[in-house]
Amino acid sequence: MRIGIDLGGTKIEIIALGDDGRTLARRRVATPQGDYARTLEAVVGLVAAVEGELGRRGTVGVGTPGALSRHSGLIKNANSTCLIGQPLKRDLEALLGRALRVANDANCFALSEAADGAAAGAGVVFGVILGTGVGGGVVVNGQVLDGANAIAGEWGHNPLPLPDGDDLPLPACYCGRAGCVETYLSGPGMAADHARRNGLAPTTPEAIVAGASAGDVACETTLQLYEARLARALAGVINLLDPDVIVLGGGLSNLARLYTQVPRRWGAHVFSDQVETRLVRALHGDSSGVRGAAWLWPAD
Structure with a gap:
């Protein structure tokens, strides 16, 4: 039995999977905001509850915001700031009495879709999360690619390629840089761009999509800009990684038009006469x- 834990900013979720990928149990609790010790307690409590319910012990993998530093073993780059600088893996291993595997949540997303999801059977998979932030993960032949610095797939903090007048001035990013992919392609990034260009009050991606469907020209223009930017950003990924499949997740992945419009646009920026990479939800x-x-724990 494999147990997975998604340590999110608002919720902590646990799932137990059988060897065939069937869900055996699933629970979630609210994340104790800003409290590392209570977060550990919540994770341990969920594992105990699921193992008690099923009457057996499982391997445990944990998906976290941020990543484990190769240098210190501490969590870095997490938007759940109470985790930053903490020995999460070591502490949970001590409390649970077993070895754990810990990975960035975007890597976990990519691995799930490569294992038995939309990219099952593909050799090279790039998983993209388009939500409150922008994340990415790489899976090669069923294995997560972490990289020497544990940042493989972190495309959200690369600069948006080929910025033009519509993209300027470069938006400031929380990472300390400006013009990051995340500042344009996250949900808040899309909403902020729409408000800035049209001199409007802050809005939401859902309102922009609804407006475009109702014929609002400004909203339609925002979606077309979004598609063009996503195409340019993903073309850079294709040129570097050449994945078989790119899988989209997160709230903006539900925008059906992306799966036709983005591949139509990315060919102009990909260094190939034809693009075989598939874009899927x-x-x-x-x-x-x-x-x-x-x-994160493969079959024995």
Whole structure:
């Protein structure tokens, strides 16, 4: 039995999978905001509850915001700031009495979709989360690619390629840089761009999509800009990684037009006479992160 935990900013979710990928149990609790010790207690409590319910012990994988530093073993780059600088893996291993595997939540998303999701059977998979932030993960032949610095797939903090007048001035990013992919392609990034260009009050991606469907020209223009930017950003990924499949997750992945419009646009920026890479929506949706954490432990 494999147990996966998705340690999110608002919720902590646990799933237990059988060897065939079937869900055996699933629970979630609210994340104790800003409290590291209570977060550990919540994770340990969920594992105990699921193992007690099923009457057996499982391997445990944990998906986290941020990543484990190769240098210190501490969590870095997490938007759940109470985790930054903490020995999460070491502490949970001591409390649970077993070895754990820990990976970035975007890596878990990509692994889930590569294992038994929309990219099952593909050799090279790039998983993309388009939500409150922008994340990415790489899976090669069923294995997560972490990289020497544990940042493989972190495309959201690369500069948006080929910025033009519509993209300027470069938006400031929380990472300390400006013009990051995340500042344009996250949900808040899309909404902020729409408000800035049209001199409007802050809005939401959902309102922009609804406006475009109702014939609002400004909203339609925002979606077309979004598609062009996503195409340019993903073309850079294709040129570097040449994945078989790119899988989209997160709230903006539900925008059906992306799967036709973005591939039509990215060819102009890909260094190839033809682009065979497929762009697909995640099969497991919001469940991909927690399922991927469970799949951090491969079959024996």
